[in-house]
Amino acid sequence: MEEKTLRENALEIAQLLSDGKAExxxxxDVSALNSWTDFFVxxxxxxxxxxxGLAKLIKDYxxxxxxxxxVAHQKNASGNDWNLIDIGPVVVHLMSPVARDFxxxxxxxxxxxxxx
Numbered sequence: 001m002e003e004k005t006l007r008e009n010a011l012e013i014a015q016l017l018s019d020g021k022a023e024x025x026x027x028x029d030v031s032a033l034n035s036w037t038d039f040f041v042x043x044x045x046x047x048x049x050x051x052x053g054l055a056k057l058i059k060d061y062x063x064x065x066x067x068x069x070x071v072a073h074q075k076n077a078s079g080n081d082w083n084l085i086d087i088g089p090v091v092v093h094l095m096s097p098v099a100r101d102f103x104x105x106x107x108x109x110x111x112x113x114x115x116x
Contacts (some may be wrong), residue, residue: 015062017092020054022054022094026041027115028112028115035111037086046097051080070087070088
């Protein structure tokens with residue numbers, strides 16, 4: 001079996017999120033801008049239940065593709081605003097609409113190539 005590229009992994013994760021009804025899913029290639037990751041996958045989620053379900057889908061994908069989650073962070077006390085899942089070369093950001101508007105990751109990383 002042929003090994004997937006990091007870009008393919010990022011795009012497959014984005015597709016999982018889209019299939020799970022996440023909104024405004026974006027993949028940004030940030031490999032030329034930093035040394036610690038290659039792709040951001042950013043998605044807006046509408047509820048903590050949706051966020052938890054999507055996080056489980058990502059964890060299943062990671063396991064099935066022999067990848068490893070380095071860190072999973074939740075940014076606020078209740079954990080509903082921003083769930084960051086660090087898979088090393090791919091970092092997934094599951095964000096509430098409020099957090100997405102406030103942090104504007106696409107603007108912050110505007111020099112990255114938008115893949116999706």
